[in-house]
Amino acid sequence: MSALLSIRGLTAGYGGLPVIDGIDLDVAPRTVSVIIGPNGAGKSTLLKSVFALTRIEAGKIAFDDRDITGLATAELVPIGIAAVPQSRNVFTTLTVAENLDVGTYAAPPRDRRAVEERVLTLFPDLRAKLGQPAGTLSGGQRQMVAMGRALMSEPKLLLLDEPTAGLSPAYLERIFDLILGIRAVGVTILMVEQNARQALRIADRGHVLVNGRNFQSGTGMELLGDENVRRSFLGGGTA
Ligand SMILES: Nc1ncnc2c1ncn2[C@@H]1O[C@H](COP(=O)(O)OP(=O)(O)OP(=O)(O)O)[C@@H](O)[C@H]1O
Ligand SMILES: [Mg+2]
Secondary structure: OOOOEEEEEEEEEEEOOOOOOEEEEEEEOOOOOEEEEEOOOOOHHHHHHHOOOOOOEEEEEOOOOOEEOOOOHHHHHOOHHHEEEEOOOOOOOOOHHHHHOOOOOOOOOOOHHHHHHHHHHHHHHHHOOOOOOOOOOOOOHHHHHHHHHOOOOOOOOOEOOOOOOOOOOHHHHHHHHHHHHHHHHHHEEEEEOOOOOHHHHHEEEEEEEEEOEEEEEHHHHHHHHHHHHHHHHOOOOOO
């Protein structure tokens, strides 16, 4: 099976020294891939690079068998890439429905109602909140709004940067379940997670990023079982 997203030798940053350096990474269609690693390793920078929000110094990014290196974010959304940033990812003064609408601007769907209905099927908690300002929701509900907004552009690939950040353990499980629900409808997910152990449990593939380089890759289970990964990146102990 050919990869939906294929990254080769990607070196990128913000204009100074590169933050990520020579990254190779493949994401198979309809899978969940998780990037873990220490703070400052370049995890967000890698996701942002795929979404054209950094300066790419070298390397190539292919999506759906097409070279997308150098395309702008506004060109990526219509071809099927959507992203949810690490923080402050909802418009607090807009209602939930309006937040979802924002997700349609870059790639207006033919049938907005039908797309919204599919999103609300994935996130049933949002249905009763459609008229409420997003700023009045809990952290977990806001994360659902942010993911729902991204899905309104009907992406093939969804980039999620720490979707469980700051959430209670109960909500964390809920968000991971929702992510599996998103995969089940055929969307491919590439996400960064600090809750590495739980994230690897639901991951088809995991990648450990250290100092801007891809230190180790494997299935979620392989990384969970790897002595070195456990000791250095999962806080020791058994999975
Ligand atoms: N907009 C920016 N401009 C300049 N440097 C940046 C910018 N964003 C991040 N950096 C730098 O890039 C490096 C990697 O940051 P990045 O946010 O990719 O790390 P991360 O692995 O996502 O960390 P965390 O786990 O804390 O979210 C850091 O040294 C950071 O200071
Ligand atoms: Mg980050």
